[in-house]
Amino acid sequence: GAVVSQHPSWVICKSGTSVKIECRSLDFQATTMFWYRQFPKQSLMLMATSNEGSKATYEQGVEKDKFLINHASLTLSTLTVTSAHPEDSSFYICSARFGSRGHQPQHFGDGTRLSIL
Amino acid sequence: SQKIEQNSEALNIQEGKTATLTCNYTNYSPAYLQWYRQDPGRGPVFLLLIRENEKEKRKERLKVTFDTTLKQSLFHITASQPADSATYLCALVDSGAGSYQLTFGKGTKLSVIP
Numbered sequence: 001g002a003v004v005s006q007h008p009s010w011v012i013c014k015s016g017t018s019v020k021i022e023c024r025s026l027d028f029q030a031t032t033m034f035w036y037r038q039f040p041k042q043s044l045m046l047m048a049t050s051n052e053g054s055k056a057t058y059e060q061g062v063e064k065d066k067f068l069i070n071h072a073s074l075t076l077s078t079l080t081v082t083s084a085h086p087e088d089s090s091f092y093i094c095s096a097r098f099g100s101r102g103h104q105p106q107h108f109g110d111g112t113r114l115s116i117l
Numbered sequence: 118s119q120k121i122e123q124n125s126e127a128l129n130i131q132e133g134k135t136a137t138l139t140c141n142y143t144n145y146s147p148a149y150l151q152w153y154r155q156d157p158g159r160g161p162v163f164l165l166l167i168r169e170n171e172k173e174k175r176k177e178r179l180k181v182t183f184d185t186t187l188k189q190s191l192f193h194i195t196a197s198q199p200a201d202s203a204t205y206l207c208a209l210v211d212s213g214a215g216s217y218q219l220t221f222g223k224g225t226k227l228s229v230i231p
Contacts (some may be wrong), residue, residue: 006160034218041126043206043221044161055137078229103168106219108160 003027004096010013014117021112029074030046030096034106035067038091041078050077061069084116119144123207123222130197131230138192138225140207147209150183150190155204155224165192166206169204197229 003026005087011019023033031038032051036044048069050056066088068080077096081088095106120143130136140150148169153161167174167190169184174181180193194201204226208219 004160041223043121043223044122046218049218095160103166105151105163105166107163108153110160111158113158 001113004030004094004107004109006094006112008112009110010113010115012039012115012117013084016083017116019081019084019089019114021081021094021114023077023079023096023109025107026045026105027074027096028096028107030077030098032097033071033077034095035069035077035079036093036095038093038111044093047079081114086116089114089116119220121207121209121220121222122143123225125225126223127174127226127228129228129230132197134197134201136197136201136227138195138205138207138227140190140222142209145188145209145211147185148212148217149210150181151208151210151219152179152181152190153206153221155183155206155209157204161206163222167217186197194227195226199231200228202227204230 005024007022012114035047038044040099046059047062048056048058048068052071052074058064071077091111093111096105097104122141151166152164155161165181167181178195181227182191204225206221206226210217210223
């Protein structure tokens with residue numbers, strides 16, 4: 001089946017640090033990639049939608065200058081949390097979809113647990 | 118306001134029985150509804166998709182129904198096994214969503230007791 005690799009799986013760092021998370025689709029070309037955030041016992045909240053070669057579309061309330069998304073190729077998207085603070089601590093998950101139609105499932109990475117001290 | 122509700126936060130069931138999970142939605146017109154499985158500390162894994170014009174979909178021990186009149190989807194696992202223990206998420210694709218993004222419910226944590 002389709003495989004999405006997310007790296008790193010766990011980050012602990014000091015407040016004010018910028019953290020970069022990578023999301024790669026290993027065996028298919030991802031037309032669209034999504035970034036989610038999940039708090040304990042909560043649903044996945046979509047942060048942004050990213051199409052290869054174009055600017056990401058951010059959901060309402062998500063600061064685009066805080067969460068920088070780059071989708072440089074059909075197999076790689078990165079999320080950079082700039083000047084991270086303790087309130088940014090969360091579980092960040094990416095997903096990739098082949099094609100642009102709603103009937104195609106999303107394939108998820110295993111998430112990155114971000115802890116800001 | 119728009120809501121997706123998975124009625125039970127947790128469901129315990131005896132091994133071998135059928136587990137039934139519920140997903141209700143309000144103020145959406147979903148073109149598709151999907152079910153995912155999520156294990157602790159992992160990303161969701163796609164299980165099944167059902168379209169708005171389909172009533173039922175099956176895959177091995179899994180069955181999904183979709184009733185657009187009741188605005189409800191039911192997810193069944195027959196002959197449940199301890200390995201089925203996980204959180205199950207329903208997600209819908211709203212017909213008005215530009216990039217066909219998914220909106221998720223909070224999930225139901227299923228525990229299958231041996």
